[in-house]
Amino acid sequence: MDSYPRLVESALADRLRVMPAVVLTGARQTGKSTLAAERVVGHRRYATLDDLDVREVARRDPSQLVGSPEPLTLDEVQREPGILSAVKRAIDQDRTPGRFLLTGSANLLLMRQVSESLAGRASYLTLWPMTRREQRGDGRAGRWDELLGTPDTQWRDLLLATEEPATDWVPLARQGGYPTPALHLHTDRDRAIWFDGYVRTYLERDLQDLASISALPDVRRLMRAAALRTGQLLNQTELGRDVGLPQPTVHRWLNLLETSYLLVRLPAYAVNRTKRLIKTSKLYWSDTGVALHLAGSPAPSGAHLENLVLHDLLAWRDARLERAEVSYWRTASGEEVDFVVECGDRLLPIEVKSGTNPSLTDATRLRSFRQEYGDRSRAGLLLHAGTRTDWLAPDVLAVPWWRVL
Numbered sequence: 001m002d003s004y005p006r007l008v009e010s011a012l013a014d015r016l017r018v019m020p021a022v023v024l025t026g027a028r029q030t031g032k033s034t035l036a037a038e039r040v041v042g043h044r045r046y047a048t049l050d051d052l053d054v055r056e057v058a059r060r061d062p063s064q065l066v067g068s069p070e071p072l073t074l075d076e077v078q079r080e081p082g083i084l085s086a087v088k089r090a091i092d093q094d095r096t097p098g099r100f101l102l103t104g105s106a107n108l109l110l111m112r113q114v115s116e117s118l119a120g121r122a123s124y125l126t127l128w129p130m131t132r133r134e135q136r137g138d139g140r141a142g143r144w145d146e147l148l149g150t151p152d153t154q155w156r157d158l159l160l161a162t163e164e165p166a167t168d169w170v171p172l173a174r175q176g177g178y179p180t181p182a183l184h185l186h187t188d189r190d191r192a193i194w195f196d197g198y199v200r201t202y203l204e205r206d207l208q209d210l211a212s213i214s215a216l217p218d219v220r221r222l223m224r225a226a227a228l229r230t231g232q233l234l235n236q237t238e239l240g241r242d243v244g245l246p247q248p249t250v251h252r253w254l255n256l257l258e259t260s261y262l263l264v265r266l267p268a269y270a271v272n273r274t275k276r277l278i279k280t281s282k283l284y285w286s287d288t289g290v291a292l293h294l295a296g297s298p299a300p301s302g303a304h305l306e307n308l309v310l311h312d313l314l315a316w317r318d319a320r321l322e323r324a325e326v327s328y329w330r331t332a333s334g335e336e337v338d339f340v341v342e343c344g345d346r347l348l349p350i351e352v353k354s355g356t357n358p359s360l361t362d363a364t365r366l367r368s369f370r371q372e373y374g375d376r377s378r379a380g381l382l383l384h385a386g387t388r389t390d391w392l393a394p395d396v397l398a399v400p401w402w403r404v405l
Helices: 009-018 032-039 052-060 062-066 083-093 108-117 144-148 152-160 169-175 179-184 188-210 216-227 236-243 247-259 288-295 302-319 360-376
Strands: 021-026 045-048 072-075 100-105 122-126 263-266 282-285 324-330 336-343 346-352 380-384 390-393 396-400
Touching: 009 021, 009 032, 009 122, 021 032, 032 045, 032 072, 032 100, 052 062, 062 072, 062 083, 083 100, 083 108, 122 302, 144 152, 144 302, 144 336, 144 346, 152 396, 169 188, 169 288, 169 302, 179 188, 188 216, 188 288, 216 236, 216 247, 216 288, 236 247, 247 263, 263 302, 263 324, 282 288, 282 302, 288 302, 302 324, 302 336, 302 346, 336 360, 346 360, 360 380, 360 390, 360 396
Parallel strands: 021 100, 021 122, 045 072, 072 100, 346 380, 380 396
Antiparallel strands: 263 282, 324 336, 336 346, 390 396
């Protein structure tokens, strides 16, 4: 059994106690099968549709597979999505909580059929690549709940109360959060071999589950171009021009990458007060290791530290029962805040700097955001790569990234 607890475990257990079906999705190799087969408490049958014999039963006589009242974990559902109709019929006959735990590498076909077949019958969870604290064995994301639940003036004391060794973010960006390269491979060369196999599997197998695409070299070129634009505003026309593809094709393939949980399009914060806001999405990846491999980057940049913070925020957000939104803020005049976390009616603005010596100048954009949104905004957080934890201004706390993530 994998000894590393996952952030979503308690949320998964809660949902299995209430709903007849729980759907656990995420990119391939994030650990869905391990979580579903080994870490879910309680006696359950387990079957995977990666097994050809199981898939044949699912296709020929799905009721044989799902008809038993015994709780069933069904892995890789996207391999035979027609099974969902049989799951629906079984639930309609017996709505016992926790009957079905369904996992799948997210795709358009799976999500469409799940939403049609299991409406009102299922709860949904996303398993992201491992956060830094999951990799350390803590089974959690960063300290976002603690910060949100603590008065701003007490943040510094809160973060300094726990001993944390100063940590370089670059190795974390290179290894990413997929369990195999993050936990079990220890050199950049070994990880490069794994990432190459991962991308090939996605192109040659998983992508074909999504759509019949023959121009795989073109998809690979688009993925590389997108990886080189990590942290930038998404311009599909420009991206298509750079790789020699029409904009509609770029749009379609980016949608496939996003539906596969490889690509992340971060939306702009939408509430406009007095400033004219940019509405274009920004481009990130669910895993920095994959992004760096695709880009062929010799060293991570500041955008990859941003990406690490975003990944942690998304993993935290999707494991919560209470709704939270993550976006970025940018005005037409060029003012920008990397991330805005919206919980209830409060906003938490976050800036990320890869430098080690933050100054008052670095707090300018956070203070501009706070001025714009007044009492709705919490104090600003400036996450940086140094060691200083201190107030740059009365409303902006500079803190090393490793004290939060």
